[in-house]
Amino acid sequence: MKRRSFIAGTAAVGGAGCGRGEGPAPGYRVLTENEIRTLDAWCEALIPADDAPGASWAKVPRYIDIQLTRKFRRLLPRYREALAAMERWLAAAGVEGMAARLELMEQGKAPRELFADGGKDAFEMVLAHTLQGFYGSPRHGGNRDYVSWVLLGVAPVPVRGREQAETGKN
Template sequence: MSAGAAMTGLPINHSINRRTLLASTAAAVLVGLTPAHARFLSGEVPWAPGAATPPEPATPGGWLFFTPDEARAVEAIVERLIPADELSPSGKDAGCAVFIDRQLAGPYGAAERLYMKPPFATNAAPEFGPQSPLSPAQQYRAGLKALDAWCKANRGGKSFADLSPTERDTVLTAMEKGEAKFEGFGARPLFNLVLQNTMEGFFADPLYGGNRDMVGWKLIGFPGARYDYRDFIDHVTDPYPLPPVGLQGRAGWTPGR
């Protein structure tokens, strides 16, 4: 009996040759594969459509989170943060307030994907994320209430939405600089939060309620969610000639156009 046969405990005429060894090893590997790996090797797609978290289109019509007074205030804010000009409509007309409303009514508003455990640092660097026990929805509710109270106390009993465009700009500037002192929620944190969400709404996919008619994308020449750029790879210095396409397509869109 050979040493190899003795180590395996097999008679010499049943010793494992190379072909048998490789075949048995391959079989063992296949048995140990996950279903996804097995489907991949068999040529099948190793995942199911919609198994991830697909984007959900914004619900049309009405307000899902804001009260009517809150909605008026937010529309007035976004209209001044992105005023209409010869290049684009205002943030209000682009749907930024609708975008914010739908976000606050969903997982973002409830801070479902944010770490919300204390302690909260008072002077933390931006990379540490929000330092507040309040969810975004709670911050908006408290902040808009504080804004309304401050305006009525300092602007002749008027709410923010009732101010003239010039007066609104003055209030927003005071909020940005921290000169306006709100009760219950800081003026500067509210300004920064609404500004960030307004920019997101202006440039996000129209699926989420903002960027109506893809005005933000048209402004910067962004092509959107097109799946194929092979015809333009060698023309990087030329303006992109096709209109943008969203995740849900666009009116009059056909693949390749």
């Protein structure tokens, strides 16, 4: 064999955009205030509040922020890049334009100068993590108060003596 490409799970792409020199937002581990604001609107567009809370209230960005220091740490540069691109894209329209932009990204039709592949990669990455943060165990930082489980009608069953393992610390 001549050539081999090592892609350990997900290759880190260089070029962290915004965030350099800024500290993490209060209460977060790595993402800055600007980044959290954009991510929060992004996640909320993916799972919006109606009569029941959406991704923002459920603290999905907190789940993603925590994992970006742990299991997803190699994805941090990609997140930074995607959030910076989204921020630029939204500059004129504001967060109200988020859902329409996500529809374009899902089809790979976002401006190429912002997303080299038309946005599909970033869209899929954030969607997967948003579903995890909304429907997964609260111990990882999202799904506050099991809000999605209550929504689905499968309230968490407390197991005597195991509350700590069930909920962890938020």
